[in-house]
Amino acid sequence: MGLITILMLVLLAGAILSLLTKTTAQARGVALVSSFGALAIAILMYLMYDANFNTVTHYAFEESGTWMPSIGIGYHVGVDGISLPMVILATIVCAFCTIFSWTESKRPNQFFALLLLMDLTLIGVFVSLDFFMFYVFWELTLLPMFFLIGIWGGPRKDYSAIKFLIYTHIASVLMMLGIFALYYFYGASTGIFTFDIPTLINAYKDGLLPISQFWLDFIFVTIMFGFMVKMPSVPFHTWLPDAHVEAPTIGSIILAGVLLKMGGYGLFRVLLPMMGVASTWFIYLIALFGLVSILYSPFAALAQKDLKKLVAFSSIGHMGFISLGVAASVLAGMDPARVVAHTGAMFQMFSHGIITCVLFGCCGVIEHHTHTRIIDDLGGLTKKMPKLAILMIAGFFASLGLPLCSGFVAEFGILSGSYHTMPIFVILAAISIPFTAGYHLWAVQRTMFGPYNEYLGDVKEIKWFEFLPLAVWTIIFVILGIYPEPIIGMMQTTAEYFLLSGDVLPIGGIHVAAGGAFPW
């Protein structure tokens, strides 16, 4: 039994145990052990990545088992430069979410169990190398989030929860049809019926499927739709703001931090290799989705009264950069730039995952302490909670793409890597930057600065268990902004493998002739 299975079992066991507990303390204890155990395992995987890297399949920690062999469903997991960062992201976010919800008193056992289940299902999506398994986890992510929104949610939780459930479910069932077609045509042509992701994707990529363009495009479009709704990309985004507004803080953090990344992950894992074979204009369609989201989000965000909704729209814009980068990285062009675009897009997933945690965390803290999220009711909070002010300013600046925060590294990579293939798109995307800066600054100014709004009464300073996770996340994105190599190197290698067809450099193998180690 490999590390990945152990990782998932740890979380599953934790979920079941904490469901059986009675008090907050017990449930929290179980959750802490389990989630930080998962984090430890993830970090262990990161450290042992090179050693366990299979240079034939280009996956590490690969495990295969039988599930339903008669129809070609197998238990197949493994990680590579795309999925391992996502696994680390999921574990980091969920682990510190358990600390963040230290004093959760409403149905604590269910709460922490759902938290761990959320972690489990998300990791499952990222490690699955079998379409059935992938789809199962993809669907399973809906349930914990549905309950998190529903039980701990705000006033309109029924509407939001059901909307979230149905909307994303429709997307995924359509995606299922694409998977069916892929499965069938591969089986029909080779006689081997299997849901194995690498096999099917490679077959599609290498044009081994003797099928009409209609079916190629059908497969592509259905799967793309599934991912675009999950990302979410305008105009399929309307479930997101509602879900965020009603979800509890933890729900929002996980939703924006990790759950949205499923869509982006799918783009890299499934869609990107296919792009060459399906009609070319789909690439531009994806890029267009990205661009529309990028341009849409700041305008929509500035119109919001609710701080959390504003942040929700900001994440729509940031996810748009991923689509843009992916699309640009597959268009024929200069290889270094393509690799940079691809790497940047991958890194954007990770960095936005961390940054948005801080943003939603701050929203949660503000709501928890002032009992309102309406921007106009806030103001001058720096007076009462200076620690929070520092964190929130850091988070918002990182989110608007400030250098020396991870977001800038990613977006610079995407913009400069995409320019040579789609200049117009990049120029338009760059134009959105001031507007993005605008609404972030506006929000910070209206909530943190100016005279203190006395109606809020005596607001207490941020609690330690709220401060700690936010601080850790902040430190992470700052460090990654200054020295992103630990994450980027891995992505870089995978990107070169994906884009430059096979020749793989050693991990972190970006190299420039000049220069060397840092001269301390």
Added chain:
Amino acid sequence: MVDYTALLPIGIVIATAVIVLLTGLFIEQKKILGYITLVGLLTSLGLVLKGWDLNVAFDSAPFYGAIVVDPFAQIFNAMFLIVGVLVAIAALKAYGDNPRQDEFYSMMLLATVGMMVVAMSKDLLALFIGFELASIATYAMAGFDKRDPKSIEAALKYFLIGGLSSSLMVFGISYIYGLTGSTNIDTIASVFGANPGLATTPAILLAMVMLIAGFGFKMAFVPFHMWAPDTYEGAPSIVSALLAAGSKKMGFAAAFRIFIVGLIAMKVDWYIAFMILAVLTMTVGNILAVVQTSVKRMLAYSSIAHAGYIAVVFVVVAYDPAPGVAVIHAMTGGLMHAFSHAIGKAAAFIAVAAIAYMILSKDGKVDDPNHVSNYDGLAKRAPMTAFLFALLLCSLAGIPPLFGFTSKFVLFLSTIEAGLVGLAIICVLNSALSVYYYAKVVMRMYWGEPKGEAFVESSTYTFVLAIAVIALIVLFMPLPGMVSPGDLVYQWAEVAAHAVTGV
């Protein structure tokens, strides 16, 4: 010398029925009968599972080739027996202190016998007999609560429409008999094969449509479904479980045999018919389920929708361009889905019974214990039941990690393989819509405001639900180092599919 051991299962059930009926006349402490029933059913089930891949045709006396024991029959037998077991256990609680419980058990056993006969029959006569046996027994069971006007009304509607449809069926059969000169399904098929012109005569067309109507009544296809919601709602819940899970599947067993084996020669015609019926059934079922306020009635409509999904099998099988693998996957998926739906729906109705029982015993007189408003905060009042019920609804909605997902997965897979994109999209959209009304119940249960203090949960009911849920989960899950049990069911259904479709 023919080996009759293959008939042992049904024989045991018949014997149990007789025993229960007769002993019931004499003894006072009747609860024992329930256990006898249970033992009989379980033994029979064990035998069925043991000989799951039997393939015995009794071509000589005394059955004149009317009865066959093949994997197809066996898998349906297994379904009926499992449903029977679930219902029997539930009945121990529901009718544990009812003086007439012996009648209930014997009728339930006889209904099971009828269903098994239908599943095993290769002759229209035997099929008709089994059909009527099951129907008549269930008519009576639907009205088992004599004092409850709803129960009586349910029985009345069920009976009248049932009579109408069985007469339609016999009428159709009579024409087929007249044109082919035989009631044996294989013979009919061969006659059609011999002279293709026969398949195009208007008479045979009329017969076909009437047969569709006759079985469509049991399978509750729209527009032959209208009795179903009323009956399922009005009848005692565990009887509804038997109806929705058992006798509905009996309709499918019969329809598979007759159309896919007997009338395969005229598939171009019933392809159209079933295409329309399937789409109509799943859509209407789902849309009407959305607006129901009684959980029991919602389940009734959802089982109509599920009938629509399973009807996809006919469409794919009859669709000419469909490749062999699609046909096999369709048939297999249909059987698997029938299987998962049988367990899930039976258990769901039993859960409704359990909840209604708890509500009535605690909150006293409420006008409709099945009204969804009574489910508010059930997770607090009866956590175990609520949890299991929610999982069952997941299975019905086709959401992992339960077997309902796997079966639906395979079933819909076949539509794409056959190239019926439109149908596939309609199916998945319906399935997505169905999530809505299941989720609404879950929402009520988990974040509605509780109306009263906690219930004492009946261990028996919880036990039934627990087995059902555990079974569904185990069938889904992968197990380390071995193929998942679900795969065994798949293989079983696949063998059955090969046997029926002959692909």
Added chain:
Amino acid sequence: MMDPNLTTIDFRLYAHWIVLLPMIGFLLELLIGKYTWRKGGMFATLSILGSMIISYGCLYNVYVQELGFWEYSWDWFYPGIVAGFTIDPLSLAMLCMVSFISFFIHFYAIGYMSHDCAKNVYFAETALFTGSMFGLVLSNNLLQLFIFWEMVGVCSYLLIGFWWHKPEAAAAGKKAWMSCAVGDCLFLLGIAMMYTIMVKQGITTEIISFNNIFQNLEHLSHETIFGMSALTIICILFMCGVLGKSAGFPLHVWIPDAMEGPTTVSALIHAATMVTAGVYLIARAFPIFLAAPNALMIVAFMGAFTALYASTLGLVVNDLKRIFAYSTISQLGYMIAILGCGAVLGVAAVAYAIFHLVAHAFFKALLFLSSGSVLHGIGNIRDIKEMGGLLKGMPWTGYAMLAGALALIAFPFTAGYYSKDRIIEDAYIYATNGGDLGYMVWIFLVLGVILTATYTFRAWYLAMTGEPRSYPAIRPHECGFWMKTTLVVLSVFALGLGIMTGGGVKFWHFLEETFVHETQTASGVYPGLDLHEIGLLGGNTLMQHGAHPPQWVIYLPLLLMIAGLAIATTVYYKNRIDVSKYVKKDNPLYQILWNKYYLDYLFKDIIAEKIIMTVFTFWDVLDRYVIDGVVNLLSWITIQAGQVGRKLQTGVVQNYATAVIFGVSMLMILVIMFRGGL
């Protein structure tokens, strides 16, 4: 003279500590500064001092020991993106100036901010501010420069809004950021373009380091974007960034509001750490501009126009700090203009611009600090109409300000005299054999001189001489030790820098080596860089040395300065002429100047509030009712269909039977239909 044992140390190896020390200072201040000496300020000041020592050590290595220039870099995140440091005359000049000024501003702030409660935060931010500026100056590639460029912007945002509880302060910070953001996004776009065309050349290492770019200008000049020369577009985009940061027209609007911050911050921003960044960028990227057709012409014109434009605004403002703010804008205009003249003058232009930048840094810091001392002395009154006669109350401050003012108006033998007059003379040379706009540039600059003299001394006379016009102005109290010291030191340099550097000549010669290293070999930072050839790429023929403008051109600025001084004296000191009948609200010219040419009105009221807000509202409606409306409509339709459909279930069994019969007949008909009749 330097301590001899330093001669053995090669400071260039520790250049990264110039950046790192202030960052460490920032962290220490932020975390534990509150609990240290005077509740903060120690770490920041000491770290800046450390940076200063290393900077001057490097200067010593390069200028005295002539150890040669220096550059090193190491890998960063993406392939070909490196982090690196350059030590050459250009960066050294900036480093020494920034560290010196910034150190003394910190020194001053210890006294000035002593009463502020969040002192440690202030010093943390200023330390970060200075450190970022060091990083910007030292960086050897565009991306690193841009990163620190943005960091500088952040710090300015935080510091301008340092008194966050004042809404206008917070708003001013936001405005500063937004004006810069407009330029910065274009700057970033330019970098992306540069990256792309460099990669297109097959460059894989140090892709956007200045050195690599300069070496490849030959090929890059053939690249086109949308049919135009790529380099020109890139330079224009860079120029947008410069306009944002260096407060060029029309993105200068944030500078006056930025006065909401503490005065020391204004001093930092205007003298040392922020606005000079733009000028530095053009100087650093000078070869690119040179190789790009028409780019320098645009630079020259924008600079000259800004210079004149801002000095007209300076005439009517009554806020002491704002007057100096406008003077900053106009002086930056001079620097940018002379850089533009580089199209003819070549590297000399860079030398002149940087020299003026340094001189300006000294006297502008002096002016701001002295005005800060004024505010400190009379309780934060900034309106010169309420001051008067302060010279008696605070002589140190008054004479310090006088020194700064004299330097600003280029009074003979002050620092400004050597730097600015040289600029104007060479602008004339540019005009004679430069582009078509040449004369206009020169005329703008010349007119700027007289206005500068006028508004500067208007401010000084109104503030320092005459009778006190408000209660607090009657008894101003002189500033304390920390501030006094700083004022004295700065005054010395403001007056004496020109003479120290031999009228700037030494400075110029030293700085010209940046791009023209006497041995055109690999020893320099930019080996084998020949500006003449590069100039030809952009169609700029550099003039050889030795051209001298006619005598009248050399004396003209001096005369005009005296004229301006005379006007100010007659009007505001001798009060011979009463200008109040011109300075009236009904005077249209006055109106225009008073409203800053309605530029703020255009940006803020029209664009920001009217147009964009309308768009946002529309967007919200679109999102809520159109895109989301479709989703909700679908669910509504479904439920309504259900409500209608359930009514068919009448409960009467005959109807059910009817339905069955109906179904049979319908099926019959349909089947027959589909099979095409019987």
Added chain:
Amino acid sequence: MIPLQYYLLLAGILFAIGAYGIMTLSNGIRLLMCVELMLNAANLNLVAFSTHINDVSGQVFALFSIALAAAEAAVGFAIILMVYRLRTEIDIENVKLLRW
């Protein structure tokens, strides 16, 4: 010897009458009779066919179906009796607690 068509026609007519009755009538007993009528139409078909093609199984089928019809009728009458007990009338039209 009466040709087959007549039997079929008669059976068809009977069947139609029964169907019409079920759709229109509202008395429980009558409905039951209509169902029987339809069943018997089917039986008539069977017998006619079996004599037409000299095959006995049709008549066997008919016998079985008669028997089953009897059983069905028994249950049916029981149910209708229940209805009568509960509401002292067997007008089916008013039996509509369960609907929508």
